[in-house]
Amino acid sequence: MFKAISLAIALIMPGTAIAANNVSLSSDVFVERKVAKPNGTTALVLEPPTTVTPGDKLVFVVKYKNVGRAPATDFSVTNPLPKAVAFNGTSDGTEIVSVDGGKSWGPLADLTYLGGNGEVRPALMTDVTHVKWTFNRALSAGSGGKLVFRGTVR
Amino acid sequence: MPAASGMSRRLALALGTAALALASTAAQAAGTLAGTDIVNVAQATYESPDDGTPITIDSNKVTIKVDELLDVTVVSSDPGDVATAPGLTAQVLTYQVTNSGNGSEAFTLSADTARPGDEFDTGFEQMILDSNGNGVYDPGVDTIYAPGTNDPVLAPDESIVVFVLSTIPASAEDEDRAEIELSATANTGSGTPGTIFAGEGDGGGDAVVGSTGARDADSGYFVIQTSDVTLTKSATVIDPSGGDQPIPGATIVYQLVATTIGSGELTNLVISDDIPADTTYKAGSITLENAPLTDAVDDGDAGSFADDAIAVALGTVPGGQTRTITFQVTID
Known part of the structure; x- marks a missing residue:
């Protein structure tokens, strides 16, 4: 089985190898912590996720950049949510989401959640399985940016 | 981070899909189980500038291990004051200890019969673990608790019923009350919420003191009813x-x-x-x-x-x- 997959990949590889290098994509995850400052105020700081427990607020940062010479058209970024993370919104609100494992997409307010027992209700943040940003314009050569969303450890 | 070679990239995608299908962690009231890995990979899709075919690339993989949250709750199970009389022995108060953390954890139990503010103190006899799980003290069947020897180990969300047995002093008078507090403390550590015990968590991560301080206590009461x-x-x-x-x-x-x-x-x-x-x-x-x-x-x-x-x-x-x-x- 494993060998067969490798073989199939090897066969389709040549066509995609060069083009794939056109866009770079990186993912970072931080933990949001409240830190008491000496002057009595509380500051929110982002820390590396060295110690993470249920209830902790995570900040996901996805950076993308077109490192090739040609524009990348029909560009989109998708981040499937890890099972143990409940979606908690994005910083810009321009995302679409899926609550059914990536089958259907839309703004959260437009989606309906189908429960296993026939339950049907408006979708909630905690139902989100995937978050996706689609770009109207081509990603021109050399340009890039970052996408930020938040999640809570279930 | 530039994408790796096409070969390993595609393979990672295939494996990632398989892992997604297998992952079905049961939802816990205490939260994600300690030791669970949170794996995050973003994907970008665009059209190949060469021939317009869609290309999907994966980001680097970020893996975060969920650490153990140390939390415990103790609740008196008696519906109200337990009636008793002077001179009686093996008088029972009942408590429930629940692991409200997300990892398997052992707890040390302690009974305090000398609480201030009540009218008399009982003589402490024993703490008993409800080993047959029926919620009722069964003499000779349920296990006598010895701190440090058979500290109950509870899975996340698991509870155990604990009985505290007392002798009622002959000097106690009608309508006097006695408070007895049972406390449970996580063996890994306790203290200020947020305190970290590096590497001591269930599942290989750290252990972190939760909002309960990893210690909790509740009191039950006896009331003397003579006639x-x-x-x-x-x-x-x-x-x-x-x-x-x-x-x-x-x-x-x-x-x-x-x-x-x-x-x-x-x-x-x-x-x-x-x-x-x-x-x-x-x-x-x-x-x-x-x-x-x-x-x-x-x-x-x-x-x-x-x-x-x-x-x-x-x-x-x-x-x-x-x-x-x-x-x-x-x-x-």
Whole structure:
């Protein structure tokens, strides 16, 4: 089985190898912590996720950049949510989401959640399985940016 | 981070899909289980500038291990004060200890019978673990707890019922209360929420003190309920000529007033009185609260006459009540 997959990949590889290098994509995850400052105020700081427990607020940062010479058209970024993370919104609100494992997409307010027992209700943040940003314009050569969303450890 | 070679990239995608299908961690009230890996990979899709075919690339993989949150709750399971009486032993208070953290954890239990602010302290006997899980103390069946030896190990969300056995001092008085606090402390560590015990978490991560401080306690209460009864006996003589002389043929009406006191109740209270010498019981003369009773024994009626004595079974009588019984004899 494993060998067969490798073989199939090897066969389709040549066509995609060069083009794939056109866009770079990186993912970072931080933990949001409240830190008491000496002057009595509380500051929110982002820390590396060295110690993470249920209830902790995570900040996901996805950076993308077109490192090739040609524009990348029909560009989109998708981040499937890890099972143990409940979606908690994005910083810009321009995302679409899926609550059914990536089958259907839309703004959260437009989606309906189908429960296993026939339950049907408006979708909630905690139902989100995937978050996706689609770009109207081509990603021109050399340009890039970052996408930020938040999640809570279930 | 630039994408890796096409080969490993595609392979990672295929494996990632398989892992997604397998992942079905059960939802826990305590949260994601300690030791669970949170794996995040973003994907970008765009059209190949060369031939317009869609290309999907993966980001680097970020893996975060969920650490153990140390939390515990202790709740008294008794619905209210547990009634007891002076001098009794093996008096039981019941508590429930729940691991409200997200990892398997052992807890040290401690019972405090010397709480301030109550009226008496019980003598501590034992803590018992409800090893058969029926919620009721079963002497000789449930396990005696020895701190440090058989500290209960609880899975996330798991509870255990703990019994604290006490001796009630003979000096305790009616309506006195005694507070007994059971506490449970996570063995990995406790203290200020947020304290980290590096590498000591279940599942290989850190252990972090949760909002409960990894220690909790709750109190149960005993209340003394004693009761007693006093009897007052009086006699009225009616002689055959209508006077009050105790002469042969005269009738004596005896009145017994039973008064119960205390916050408890007296069960199966029976008032009995011997018929005095040189008198004869007047058949069918027993009354209770002015209502006549029969003389027969075991006829379902509270009154009886046998072996030259009358008896009235009052059943269970709460404290602070009176019962008035009368019967008559004739002087021989």
